[in-house]
Amino acid sequence: MKNNTDHIAIIGGGIIGLGIGWQLVRRGAKVTIFEKGEIGKEASWVAGGMLAPYAEAGFEEIKLMRFGEQSLQMYPRLLDELSEDTDEVPVLDTCGTLMAGIDRDDTEKLKRLYEFRKELALDVKLLTGTEAREREPLLSPNVVSGLWLPDDAQIDNRKLLKAMKRGFEQLGGTVMEQTKVEEVDIKRETVMSVITEEETYAVDQVVVAAGCWSQQLDGIPDQQLPPIRPEKGQIITMEKTADCPLKGIIRSPRMYLVPKEDGTIRLGATAEEKGFDKRPTAGPQKELLEHGWEMIPSIYELPLVETVAGLRPAGKDHRPIIGESDISGLYYATGHYRHGIMLMPLTVYALVDEILEGEVSDWLTPFRPQRFNANE
Structure with a gap:
């Protein structure tokens, strides 16, 4: 079932937030990215850009490795689409x-x-x-x-961030830098608006992609905040x-x-x-x-x-937190730890399908926010 997506707010302008915003505007949504600092200048900037699911596979992380493997396989599609929307797109370096x-x-x-x-x-x-x-x-x-x-493989993550920002804006997306979201207004367990220091913005959906600041948003019940x-x-x-x-x-x-x-x-x-x-x-x-x-x-x-x-x-478990929370219209795409650049394509495509079409990918099942709910 399709969701009401007249206006989608993304809190956080790193590689995950940018990627989700870019794909949403590509598919006709109205999107605003709220970034407390500069777009792409936090953890996504301070990264090696390695797309290395096989080197980084841990003994207890087989599901995460498979997620990374699938995400790496989606990079050519993502870069082809980005090349349609902007120039100076980085090269996927399959160097091993x-x-x-x-x-x-x-x-x-x-x-x-x-x-x-x-x-x-x-x-x-x-x-x-x-x-x-x-x-x-x-x-x-x-x-x-x-x-x-x-x-x-590997990629120039900084060049990718710059290209994604250009693609997002050229397709009509709105970027609000130096704009910190103080609160997500929730009524009757449904997202209503986001509140900054200066203004309140009515929204239909909110994606929290604020990295390690994802737990610092007022208005979201404590039990629904991600343990980051x-x-x-x-x-x-x-x-x-x-x-x-x-x-x-x-x-x-x-x-x-x-x-x-x-x-x-x-x-x-x-x-x-x-x-x-x-x-x-x-x-x-x-x-x-x-x-x-x-x-x-x-x-x-x-x-x-x-x-x-x-x-x-x-x-808490060093795995990403991706998907709709128990608050209607409140989605998480955070907690990617060391693997944000690598896990970005699959996170983006799967979550955008969930936001726009209500389709929940099997890939996201191990990484849903509900795994942290009490007694689960």
Whole structure:
């Protein structure tokens, strides 16, 4: 059954909110994105842009891995559609992931990861140090083992954010930056409006895509708020030079290095429980550089472009929260944790179908907001 969608408000202008808004206006909806700061400049900006469901698959996260796998397969469709609406769309880089180890502990961990992926029938190869350096000659001579996952990919997430914003606005979507939603007005368990510091906006549907700030909206009953906390992550951006022509994603148990379209290399990322403090700090940045250097020594001479920190939206179970809540017209698309760029396409297409058509995708079943309800 189709829903009343005369005006849809999206709270949060990161990769998830932008993607949902863009697809909604593509299908004829009137959409306003409310962003408390600048569009796309929170966690979505401070990300490596890795689309790596196979490298990131955890032992207890098979459903999440399959969700990421399906989402990665939807990227070509999404980029084709975005190219119809705007220019300067990023390229999907199907570079694979090379995981590397420098000691016995690293090697044992890579062996466990290899066995787990073989059990899942994934395309994976365990490498010696020599074989790993054949794939990436920049690797340190101290690398003694590796794991090759050819089906992972990556994208320039910052270029993608800019393109999505252009596409959304060119199709008639409204962006309200520096506009914090203070309250969602709910009457008789139905969304009525969103309230900012300056004005009240009548709406038919609200999508909360505010990352780790999703729990801070007044008006929503406490039991309906998503259990989200911030996790601080710091990254370093370096200029890619002829001395370090990195080809693809390099990961170790302690860091990742990713070359981007714009001629930079991103080194990340920390995981810190620091509340809402987004300031880069010396110690974690020093450790990141050391961990990067031990794998790719030639980063030593690279010019630094940026040091920055962001806040990942971490749910109670580290899985995303997607779908309509028990409040009519109130939807969540939040809690994507480390995987927002990777999980965006499937989140967007599935939730837009739910908002416009009332169709609930089986893909979203494990990630519904109702899993946190009492006694469920």
